[in-house]
Amino acid sequence: MRKEDHQGKVSKVSASEIEEAIDDSYLDTTFFQKAGESENVHFSSVIKEIEGEDEKTYLVKIRPPLFFLHGLLSNISRALSGIKNTKIMDNEEWLKREVEHFKELYPEMSADYVQHDNAFLMEKIDGEVAKKVLCSSDIEPSKKSEVICEMADALKLLHEKGKYHGEPNTSNCIIDEEGEVYWIDFETQYDESLTDLEKRARDLEQLLLSVLVSFREEGEIGMEDNEIIEIIFDEYGDEDVLSLIKEDTSFPLVGPHRIFQFSSDSLIRFYQAQWNIMDYLGNNWNIDLEGNWDFEFEEVFDLSS
Ligand SMILES: Nc1ncnc2c1ncn2[C@@H]1O[C@H](COP(=O)(O)OP(=O)(O)O)[C@@H](O)[C@H]1O
Ligand SMILES: [Mg+2]
DSSP states (O other): OOGGGTTTTSTTSOHHHHHHHHHHHTTOOGGGOOTTSSSSOOSSOEEEEEEOTTSOEEEEEEOOTTHHHHHHHHHHHHHHSSSOSEEEOOHHHHHHHHHHHHHHHOTTSOEEEEGGGTEEEEEOOSEEEHHHHHHOTTSOHHHHHHHHHHHHHHHHHHHHTTOOOSOOOTTSEEEETTOOEEEOOOOEEEOTTSOHHHHHHHHHHHHHHHHHTTSSSTTTTSOOHHHHHHHHHHHHOOHHHHHHHHHSOOOSOOOGGGTTTTTOSOHHHHHHHHHHHHHHHTTOOEEEETTTEEEEHHHHTOOOO
16 A cells, blocks of 8 residues: 555554555455454455554444455345345445445544555544344343434434435444444445435444344333334434335344344344334335335235135
């Protein structure tokens, strides 16, 4: 990497340390990553920490060559899955989107490209990943429901800024000590053919499912799934998005291969949560099996005749 690539942008991190982190990750691949080796098994990138000269911690996010294979598999899996119309971008597009979103949403934090090596350098957000907060047995249920509201609220703010996330799950969200929510990881994009409203609706659906499956059992935080869905809908509040979800949702039966995307630990819970979302939405049972076949549940299982 050449020094001038990042000089004057994130100046508190030395060029040689960035270079070292990138070199270190070059042959990394999650195919060989054992469960438990890392707290967050993520499939599309490698993240290395670097201490800055200003005593802040910085992260360099890299997509090493072997990860193109992950990206390809992930896109195949997306194509098969009920989460339609999303794709992982190529390195250049990914970097542009990720850096642009991070800078615009968090102008007080440093972030930049390391153009030459296709890496993303950003300040580390001091906090916990939402999934960890929601799963923690040390955190009060009332605090968890506040966190859920804040997540919905932050997603709404993002949408109001004319942005969408692409993969708003509980691993792509960080909660700091003051309860402030930061959405991260903008490397998935929706199909251009979707309208902005549709993109927002797809985001909100993903948030709903990901929050529900953070709990191994329904009722774990003293609220049934329908109550959690209700507070997310209430907090998000945009009637146009809500009615689109009610009319046309991608659930249920999102393929089991997407379980990681939603950061779920249990397949049974994964389907139960989808079922509960459909149940909440009530009258509309457009089963979109694996994203390929649209048919009316009532037509197939018409018990009235
Ligand atoms: N700016 C950041 N501050 C703190 N933690 C971060 C930051 N960016 C990423 N992380 C951590 O690294 C994990 C993986 O990063 P992410 O950008 O989601 O990569 P991936 O695309 O591989 O999922 C996140 O779940 C989070 O725990
Ligand atoms: Mg992620």
